[in-house]
Amino acid sequence: MKKRLQNWILKSLFNTITIDDVITKNGxxxxxxxxQITDGEYRSLVNEARYLETMRIWKIISxxxxxxxxxxxxxxxxxxxxxxxxxxxxHSIGVIENIVKILK
Numbered sequence: 001m002k003k004r005l006q007n008w009i010l011k012s013l014f015n016t017i018t019i020d021d022v023i024t025k026n027g028x029x030x031x032x033x034x035x036q037i038t039d040g041e042y043r044s045l046v047n048e049a050r051y052l053e054t055m056r057i058w059k060i061i062s063x064x065x066x067x068x069x070x071x072x073x074x075x076x077x078x079x080x081x082x083x084x085x086x087x088x089x090x091h092s093i094g095v096i097e098n099i100v101k102i103l104k
Contacts, residue, residue, distance in 0.1 A: 016088070016091060017092075017095060018095065019095050019098045019099065019102070022095065022099055023099050023102055023103075025102055030042050030045075030102075030103075045103050046103050046104065048103075049100045049103035049104050050104060052100060053100065053104075058100075061093070061096065062093060062096070062097055065089065065093055066090065066093050069086045069089040069090050069093070070086065070090070072085070072086050072089075073086030073087070
């Protein structure tokens with residue numbers, strides 16, 4: 001429930017994209033962009049998510065981009081906008097990681 005409240009606050013204050021905008025799970029039922037997916041599509045997405053985590057591109061997306069955003073924020077930022085840009089990058093990476101986590 002805490003995450004849902006956080007997503008609502010982020011969405012209402014900053015007009016940002018949250019995980020609920022992309023994918024939601026109600027028990028064993030998955031909705032992507034508000035549309036319920038079939039069992040076959042769900043199984044396929046689970047396999048893709050598991051495979052994605054083994055790929056080098058996933059490590060670049062989730063790890064290297066996170067490190068770069070943190071470096072830009074904490075070492076190279078020159079104004080508040082630089083911090084906001086880094087925070088938004090970290091938020092976007094978090095949404096991507098959560099999509100994969102929900103599917104696994």
